[in-house]
Amino acid sequence: MMRNLLITASVLLSLAAQGMASARELRVANVGDMRSMIPAGTTDPGTQVPQVQIYEGLVTWREDGSVAPMLAADLPTVSPDGLVYTFKLRDGLTFHDGTPVTAQSVVKTWEYYLNPKNNWVCRNYFNSDTVKIVGVEAKSTTEVAFRLAKPSKVLLTQMARTDCQESAIMAESMVSGDQKPSLPIGTGPFKVVSIRPGQDITLVKFENYKARSEKMDGFAGRKEALVDKIVFVIIPDPAASNAALLAGNIDIWSRIELSYAKALASTPGIKVDSAMTPSTYTLAFQTSKGPLQSEALRQAINYAIDRKGMVDALTEGHATPSSSIIPASSQFYASAAKGGFDYDPGKAAALLKQAGYKGEPVRITTNKNYPMMFETGVMVQGYLQAVGINAQLEVNDFATQFSKYNTGNYDMMTWNYNPSFVPGLVFDRFTGSKKMQASKLWTDPEARRLVDELLDTPISQQQPLYAQLQKLYVKDAPMIVWATGEVTSAYRNNVQGYASWPGRLPRLWNVSVK
Amino acid sequence: MIGFVIKRILGAIPTVLLVSITVFLLIRSIPGDPAEIMLGEAADPASIAAFRAELGLDKPLPVQFVLWAKHVLHGDLGQSIFLNQPVASLVWQRLLLSASIILIAVGIATVIAVAAGLFAAWQQDKLGDIAVVTVATFGLSLPSFWIGLLLLLVFGIKFGWLPVVGYVSFSDDPSRAWQYLVLPVATLVIVEVGVLTRMARASAVEVLRLEYITHARAKGLSEFAVLFRHALPNAFAPTLTMVGLVIGTLLGGIAVVETVFTLPGLGRLIVEAIYARDYPVVQGCLLVIAIAYVLVNLVVDLLYPIFDPRIALE
Numbered sequence: 001m002m003r004n005l006l007i008t009a010s011v012l013l014s015l016a017a018q019g020m021a022s023a024r025e026l027r028v029a030n031v032g033d034m035r036s037m038i039p040a041g042t043t044d045p046g047t048q049v050p051q052v053q054i055y056e057g058l059v060t061w062r063e064d065g066s067v068a069p070m071l072a073a074d075l076p077t078v079s080p081d082g083l084v085y086t087f088k089l090r091d092g093l094t095f096h097d098g099t100p101v102t103a104q105s106v107v108k109t110w111e112y113y114l115n116p117k118n119n120w121v122c123r124n125y126f127n128s129d130t131v132k133i134v135g136v137e138a139k140s141t142t143e144v145a146f147r148l149a150k151p152s153k154v155l156l157t158q159m160a161r162t163d164c165q166e167s168a169i170m171a172e173s174m175v176s177g178d179q180k181p182s183l184p185i186g187t188g189p190f191k192v193v194s195i196r197p198g199q200d201i202t203l204v205k206f207e208n209y210k211a212r213s214e215k216m217d218g219f220a221g222r223k224e225a226l227v228d229k230i231v232f233v234i235i236p237d238p239a240a241s242n243a244a245l246l247a248g249n250i251d252i253w254s255r256i257e258l259s260y261a262k263a264l265a266s267t268p269g270i271k272v273d274s275a276m277t278p279s280t281y282t283l284a285f286q287t288s289k290g291p292l293q294s295e296a297l298r299q300a301i302n303y304a305i306d307r308k309g310m311v312d313a314l315t316e317g318h319a320t321p322s323s324s325i326i327p328a329s330s331q332f333y334a335s336a337a338k339g340g341f342d343y344d345p346g347k348a349a350a351l352l353k354q355a356g357y358k359g360e361p362v363r364i365t366t367n368k369n370y371p372m373m374f375e376t377g378v379m380v381q382g383y384l385q386a387v388g389i390n391a392q393l394e395v396n397d398f399a400t401q402f403s404k405y406n407t408g409n410y411d412m413m414t415w416n417y418n419p420s421f422v423p424g425l426v427f428d429r430f431t432g433s434k435k436m437q438a439s440k441l442w443t444d445p446e447a448r449r450l451v452d453e454l455l456d457t458p459i460s461q462q463q464p465l466y467a468q469l470q471k472l473y474v475k476d477a478p479m480i481v482w483a484t485g486e487v488t489s490a491y492r493n494n495v496q497g498y499a500s501w502p503g504r505l506p507r508l509w510n511v512s513v514k
Numbered sequence: 515m516i517g518f519v520i521k522r523i524l525g526a527i528p529t530v531l532l533v534s535i536t537v538f539l540l541i542r543s544i545p546g547d548p549a550e551i552m553l554g555e556a557a558d559p560a561s562i563a564a565f566r567a568e569l570g571l572d573k574p575l576p577v578q579f580v581l582w583a584k585h586v587l588h589g590d591l592g593q594s595i596f597l598n599q600p601v602a603s604l605v606w607q608r609l610l611l612s613a614s615i616i617l618i619a620v621g622i623a624t625v626i627a628v629a630a631g632l633f634a635a636w637q638q639d640k641l642g643d644i645a646v647v648t649v650a651t652f653g654l655s656l657p658s659f660w661i662g663l664l665l666l667l668v669f670g671i672k673f674g675w676l677p678v679v680g681y682v683s684f685s686d687d688p689s690r691a692w693q694y695l696v697l698p699v700a701t702l703v704i705v706e707v708g709v710l711t712r713m714a715r716a717s718a719v720e721v722l723r724l725e726y727i728t729h730a731r732a733k734g735l736s737e738f739a740v741l742f743r744h745a746l747p748n749a750f751a752p753t754l755t756m757v758g759l760v761i762g763t764l765l766g767g768i769a770v771v772e773t774v775f776t777l778p779g780l781g782r783l784i785v786e787a788i789y790a791r792d793y794p795v796v797q798g799c800l801l802v803i804a805i806a807y808v809l810v811n812l813v814v815d816l817l818y819p820i821f822d823p824r825i826a827l828e
Contacts, residue, residue, distance in 0.1 A: 033597060119553060235679055237776070248674070397544075
């Protein structure tokens with residue numbers, strides 16, 4: 001009797017627990033809340049992942065880093081003096097609230113982005129020496145013109161940046177008037193219907209979405225919502241994400257903690273796949289003060305690191321050992337990334353002698369919020385101590401470390417940059433004068449000149465510039481690059497059309513559930 | 515009694531004020547601020563400075579504190595920088611969940627602990643006592659995250675009886691809400707029952723040695739009557755104090771359990787707010803916890819005379 005009761009109770013409980021997801025609902029783990037309604041209002045992954053399903057820009061990136069139209073019908077026409085870029089919008093586009101997407105919507109969005117009072121994260125990219133937008137004007141209902149202060153070849157690349165959420169176009173109610181909507185309103189294949197902080201973000205299929213006809217390529221091409229609903233479940237803890245996937249409470253864990261990869265891969269009903277991403281695992285050096293002002297010492301540290309050992313130990317093999325600033329996923333890697341740093345403790349010792357190193361402490365700043373950054377710090381400390389460097393670990397929380405990065409208050413620190421299909425844009429983030437921005441690492445003026453030239457050169461002609469940058473990087477050694485990263489996803493077998501891909505952010509369009 | 519309550523509430527004001535000032539200074543003394551975190555690594559120093567000014571973080575600390583305190587006195591705990599919601603409503607929503615888990619868990623743990631403690635004291639130095647003390651010590655030694663993960667593994671993954679992530683509130687769907695609370699409550703019960711059992715046992719051992727218990731037995735009362743009618747009321751008072759302390763501690767310390775079970779409670783809100791340097795949320799949460807701590811202990815003090823009439827509230 002008791003046994004029967006227990007069996008009945010367990011069946012009922014099981015049915016109740018499993019009955020949470022409907023047939024066309026996709027449940028996806030998300031590491032945090034959406035911290036901003038504005039596209040790229042902040043750049044944390046918890047915000048980026050849902051936003052990429054909601055928002056679209058005039059242009060976006062293909063997988064090879066080239067720019068493709070999205071809301072624009074085609075790439076813009078450029079005036080003969082190179083100062084005016086005119087975009088024509090696709091016909092019949094509407095926002096999630098039903099209002100039409102017009103040239104005026106584009107103007108309003110860009111006025112918001114460029115207004116310094118709004119503190120848009122990516123405003124700098126459009127207000128710099130390289131790209132300076134001085135005006136955005138509606139030429140007709142569907143035509144909008146961007147006027148530049150001087151000609152620039154990187155305007156479209158900057159507009160398409162994923163970390164800036166493609167400079168997505170928002171409904172006018174998002175950017176004007178006192179009564180702002182409580183939910184984001186974009187043009188993407190999914191629209192937000194509820195946000196419950198700490199719990200979940202629910203998106204539903206946008207019925208009036210007008211898909212492009214081209215094949216999906218990167219963030220570009222055809223987007224089709226094949227599920228009715230996406231629920232992003234807020235799960236900050238990797239162990240909880242792992243448990244949720246195993247229990248079937250979520251369908252996709254798009255960026256797994258690598259220590260779970262092997263166990264998940266051997267679990268029936270779960271797929272694990274990886275894709276190399278255009279990102280490098282790095283440690284930043286403070287090159288203008290402290291012990292690492294010495295070029296020879298920086299080179300010694302680079303030779304003291306066993307990159308393959310780090311990849312095996314820290315990533316379960318889900319990375320490619322590399323000492324090149326050009327990610328191994330890049331088309332420019334093979335020919336440009338020659339002559340890097342091999343693991344050579346003998347050479348490291350010789351360079352230490354050359355640097356006149358007398359055992360001064362070298363702080364390795366890291367944090368425990370991101371376990372891999374902490375473990376990287378521990379391993380590097382071991383390698384440095386093995387060649388006689390007095391390496392000391394300084395463990396902070398990430399916010400403290402970030403502040404030290406911004407102010408340059410460190411000797412070396414574990415630090416990774418968001419991936420970009422255009423490696424030059426990553427170099428742009430860390431190359432330049434510390435007088436302008438204390439967080440810059442590579443202060444060599446020649447490096448800055450090469451990066452500027454690179455960003456102003458068509459992709460087909462960039463190869464020699466990447467080679468020159470790599471050569472200069474090996475000489476200056478402003479950081480340690482130890483691997484090119486991968487994104488590893490785990491998802492249940494009922495998910496179809498989903499896979500890890502170099503863009504790292506999960507693409508949930510063209511994905512269905514059985 | 516009313517005089518006692520008023521005196522205690524007035525006495526709590528300096529405590530709450532001190533907590534507020536300490537929290538305010540501590541959170542600002544650690545490096546990193548919300549403007550830097552919000553704007554990310556691409557932001558230039560001018561943008562960060564402008565955003566700091568917009569948040570009022572460029573003002574001198576005493577000015578910032580006075581402005582915040584002024585708003586608090588008007589019932590306004592401010593606005594979350596990252597979640598874009600009023601702190602008061604955020605804290606209230608999260609407190610309801612955390613408090614319900616804590617109260618249910620501590621309630622169950624207390625019932626188990628008092629019964630087990632009395633039994634152990636009654637069986638002092640015998641097998642039953644050793645068994646209870648061993649189990650209680652074992653429970654005390656286990657970290658809550660480990661128990662939580664173990665329960666998830668068994669009841670969420672192995673048997674699939676209960677959901678392992680998410681939360682449904684009772685107001686949304688009472689029939690499903692309880693499923694999400696079973697495992698977190700069970701985790702807290704396992705963790706807290708140990709400490710309460712040891713306390714209940716210790717006080718029961720002392721009470722059982724007193725003369726009035728011998729007298730009761732000499733009168734021929736049953737052991738059940740001796741234990742539950744005569745020993746329990748006196749033995750329970752120290753455990754009640756511990757219950758108050760446990761509730762207060764858990765209000766701030768439930769974050770681990772909430773993180774493991776992805777529950778949107780107060781503890782997780784505080785931890786995430788500290789990492790994000792969401793100052794208004796950190797200050798609001800800790801202020802509410804300080805007040806809750808004072809109130810819980812006040813209630814414990816008010817309940818004391820019920821169990822031990824020798825204690826007067828004057």
